[in-house]
Amino acid sequence: MVKVADLPSFDMAESLKTEEDIVMYLNMVLEENDPAELAHALGVIAKARGMTQIAKEAGIGRIHEVSHLDLQIQIQEAATKKKLAQLGSIQLSPDLIPVTFLKQSMLRAIKNSKAEDFLYSDRQGHILLREALSAHWAEDGFYILPESIYISNGCMPALSVIVQQLTQVGDSIIVPTPCYNGQLQLLALLKRKIVEVPAHTEGFDLERLEQAMQHSGAKVCLLTANYQNPLGFCLTNKDKEKIAQLAAKYQCYVIEDDIYAECCFDNLRPLPIKYWDEDGYVIYCGSISKTVSPAYRIGWFCTPSRLINLHAKLITQNINVNTPLQLGLADLIYSRAYRQHLNNLRPRLWAQVEEYRYFIAEAFKDISFGLTNPQGGYILWLQFPQQIDSWEMYCFAQQQEINIVPGLVFGAGNRYNNCIRINAGHLLSDEVRQAIHLLADWARHQLKS
Secondary structure, three states: OOOHHHOOOOOHHHHOOOHHHHHHHHHHHHHHOOHHHHHHHHHHHHHHHOHHHHHHHOOOOOOOOOOHHHHHHHHHHHHOOOOOEEOOOOOOOHHHOOHHHHHHHHHHHHHHOOHHHHOOOOOOOOHHHHHHHHHHHHHOOOOOOHHHEEEEOOHHHHHHHHHHHHOOOOOEEEEEEOOOHHHHHHHHHOOOEEEEEEEEOOEEOHHHHHHHHHHOOOOEEEEOOEOOOOOOOEOOHHHHHHHHHHHHHOOOEEEEEOOOHHHEOOOOOOOOHHHHOOOOOEEEEEEOOOOOOOOOOOEEEEOOHHHHHHHHHHHHHOOOOOHHHHHHHHHHHHOOHHHHHHHHHHHHHHHHHHHHHHHHHHHOOOOOOEEOOOOEOOEEEEEOOOOOOHHHHHHHHHHOOEEOEEHHHHOOOOOOOOEEEEEOOOOOOHHHHHHHHHHHHHHHHHHHO
16 A cells, blocks of 8 residues: 555645545545554644634634644644653553463464455455454443444544545534544545533533434534543433434434444443444444554444445445454454453553543642543543643643643634643653653643633
């Protein structure tokens, strides 16, 4: 495959004259799975459109001098710099990644593969992996047919495909906020508008969600029910069932990003909204990037039978995942190594997140601030007094070689500008402790000045 960076030198922005050009370029870069390439591509697309126009058409209002998209580029680039204290991008510490299991599964997969496995693969995904995922989920209490599963090159490419198939440029999508900044940037790049439903640490107001479904004109909702990024809430089964019912009542598709569900702190994984989807209005998406490795680029989206008419378009637009990776994950599941890894990971995550919470509470103990108490995942959301500007904190942190994510990128306008998100997936090393102390000292200085 020819990489974007290897193309002859010219201004790509000048060649992106239509939305179709931009989407094709973005999908091409996503397939390469290179954070540096993606960061560069976001800048090219921003130049092609003009930052002000992106903000206006995405429904996120006028942005500061350093726009949300520019900031997203900086954050992604920072995630690849090993010298930074990694409190920004949500990823597991290397010691939590099942490297030995992955090596063993890849070797077995290659050894047991058939000659036809090295030809062009099924664009929907290898049947062994789709069957393995279906069986894996059935153990957790919900069943999705293998023929409904599409294998993608990660969760974000899966979301991109579904959003483009269910909506058109200029359409509105309902999004509870604050929500994962990557989702908002994806919708901005695809020129979709957003209808915000306020979220909080316990979930979000279903009455407001119903009002949005009924009156906003949006026919798609993008949300996370289990350990949402950044607030960490897990909706009750009653709320999940209600959302499935509302989706059917208003014929509003729910794109469910369930990427953190397996990061629960006990062995009882929470059910997805998809479990209660009797009428086929929930599209289930996820990946293993938060439980196995962000470098193992395998995700999925699962479509209901009512969308069977989109099959040809879905497999045409979907980015193929190389077969050995698919077979390796299938082996990881069938060998029970993945289940064993999850059983080992969950108590360690709980202990690590609690260690972070205790240490942060101590470091900021003389400051009035809010700190989430997630029941799964490894994301912490800190809310400070209004005097604290998260953008200024971010700039200070970068100078100190600390990577955090400021709250302003998690919703429209600046309503979360006194908040930051912290990754608790890495070990609480001396370096990380020092970084947190530096942030606390900076906050104290800001409050006194």
